[in-house]
Amino acid sequence: MILPVEIKQFVNDGATFYVSHSGGKDSQAMYALLRRHIPYNQIVVVHAHLGEVEWPGVVQHIQSNVDHHVNIVRAVKKDGSEKTLLGMVEERGMWPSSSCRQCTSDLKRNPIMKFIRHDVRTRQTNPQKIAINCMGIRAEESAARAKKQPLRFNESESCNVRDVWDWMPIFDLTTTDVFQVIADAGQKPFWTYERNERLSCVFCIMGSLNDLRHGAERNPELYRKYVDLENRIGHTMFMKGKEPVYLEEHIGIPAAEPTWTG
Numbered sequence: 034m035i036l037p038v039e040i041k042q043f044v045n046d047g048a049t050f051y052v053s054h055s056g057g058k059d060s061q062a063m064y065a066l067l068r069r070h071i072p073y074n075q076i077v078v079v080h081a082h083l084g085e086v087e088w089p090g091v092v093q094h095i096q097s098n099v100d101h102h103v104n105i106v107r108a109v110k111k112d113g114s115e116k117t118l119l120g121m122v123e124e125r126g127m128w129p130s131s132s133c134r135q136c137t138s139d140l141k142r143n144p145i146m147k148f149i150r151h152d153v154r155t156r157q158t159n160p161q162k163i164a165i166n167c168m169g170i171r172a173e174e175s176a177a178r179a180k181k182q183p184l185r186f187n188e189s190e191s192c193n194v195r196d197v198w199d200w201m202p203i204f205d206l207t208t209t210d211v212f213q214v215i216a217d218a219g220q221k222p223f224w225t226y227e228r229n230e231r232l233s234c235v236f237c238i239m240g241s242l243n244d245l246r247h248g249a250e251r252n253p254e255l256y257r258k259y260v261d262l263e264n265r266i267g268h269t270m271f272m273k274g275k276e277p278v279y280l281e282e283h284i285g286i287p288a289a290e291p292t293w294t295g
């Protein structure tokens with residue numbers, strides 16, 4: 034990995050590198066590479082936790098593959114209670130979509146930025162208050178992502194007391210490269226990659242049939258919740274052409290009836 038000259042300068046200036054870690058392969062490879070090039074005390078790891086909709090064990094996976102403390106952030110509502118994906122869907126009466134990914138902005142990006150704003154203020158070792166928001170986004174993932182600038186000044190998050198930059202350190206890596214970086218670090222990706230293409234919410238609004246089916250097989254109770262929620266609000270996560278299609282029909286797995294223990 035060759036560090037851009039701007040990044041080398043930020044390292045010299047004492048900038049803090051905030052590594053957004055989802056537990057997925059891209060985050061894991063990004064951290065492994067940064068660990069080689071950025072001084073230990075200039076790295077901070079942050080995970081935006083999505084609660085029950087995440088694959089169980091993700092937090093433990095991150096913790097066992099980083100040398101840093103893992104800061105866990107969650108989205109909160111104005112009244113201080115936790116904001117959850119299923120709660121948001123229930124309140125809005127609709128699912129987010131790939132063109133309007135409110136789930137990503139509300140549940141991941143915003144809590145991470147809130148953490149960065151607070152943390153950078155308190156860092157004595159970062160006199161210029163430079164925050165580098167590191168994201169494991171890669172050009173190969175989609176045409177839209179390929180058009181992104183891998184290093185960009187984040188104007189809306191910067192102000193007279195801090196400079197925030199968005200950086201995509203593994204922007205040019207292929208999927209094969211990513212798995213190789215993980216192997217070279219002596220690590221393994223999260224176990225779901227044995228079958229999944231991506232690690233996201235168990236049931237992602239952009240999930241492939243393969244990943245959704247695996248999610249339903251391994252997490253029947255959570256699957257039931259999604260199926261029930263779709264039925265209750267009458268709005269579906271997916272469309273078939275221009276028609277809505279309910280999750281059970283979409284993936285072809287009937288949800289189990291709830292089990293009563295009382």
Ligand code: SF4
Pocket residue numbers: 129134136137140233234236237238239
């Ligand atoms: S993984 Fe999918 S459903 Fe979950 S927050 Fe991200 S885009 Fe939304």
